[in-house]
Amino acid sequence: MPELPEVETVRIGLDRLLPGKIIERVTFDWPKGFPNTPADVDAFLVGARITAVKRRAKVLLIELDSKYSLVIHLKMTGQLVFRGAEQAFGAGHPNASLVGNLPDKSTRVTFTFKGGDHLFFNDQRKFGWVRLLPTAEVPQIDFFQKVGPEPLAKDFTATDFANRLRRRNGSGIKAVLLDQTVVAGIGNIYADESLWGAKIHPLEKVGQVSDARLKMLYQKLVDVLRLSIEKGGSTDKNYVDAEGKRGSYLTFANVFRREGKPCPRCGTTIIKTRVAGRGTHLCPHCQKELV
DNA sequence: CACTTGACCTGTCCGC
């Protein structure tokens, strides 16, 4: 589910709520998703104080003063929702919330803090995962060894972007955007939105796209990621931020989930098709496939 | 080797 803007939105929320909190209890029974032993959890998590919440690619890093970190991937349907002690476990949040009483049937891990606040890891489809690791070992995990650069990093340029994509000149460009080892954090929504912005057909081979158009794609990608973070991400079905609130980016989406509606640029009806195994939205007039 | 396809899960929606 969540892509870079959604994970970043959760990070911002958690980083406001969690630092300083001390973990008092952790409830979990999900060996596949959270394989650490109760002994490890007791030793390195219970009693530890949260120092910071960071993000790399679509992965959240909750750092602790025990020199351990919680490494969390939300995958498709993961949610990390904070409930203050005064909210009890109920849904009585002042903002429209997608989540009701917690824990619920999708709750996989519950963190209880000293003072009675809670953090719930919910994941309907159980694709997500949680790992407790020594902070120093976090960069060594397979995913971080292979993942590409952050598209919003200050030192990441249009030229860097083009050079990374060019390593896969023979592939369709959407598949390359979705490949986390090329550039980190892009998923189905922002691949479709940025390709529409740059007027590139998702099946076009990277090798056929000019440098100028790759540069345009970089700009559209950065724009759409920044806009989405500003809007709190995209909520289609499951995604919520750290307070259980929806994101509003999809209100601004140009093609994603807009099949049958007019292209905002030319009025042609937007179509949905399948590319790289994923539902793919595009304007058949603006985004012509070069043969 | 590079690229594509299925698998992982649960839930929902759509057509018959």
Next chain:
DNA sequence: TGCGGACAGGTCAAGT
């Protein structure tokens, strides 16, 4: 209303 099948925002492993 019931049932089967397709599909859902991500990533790996296995296959071609």
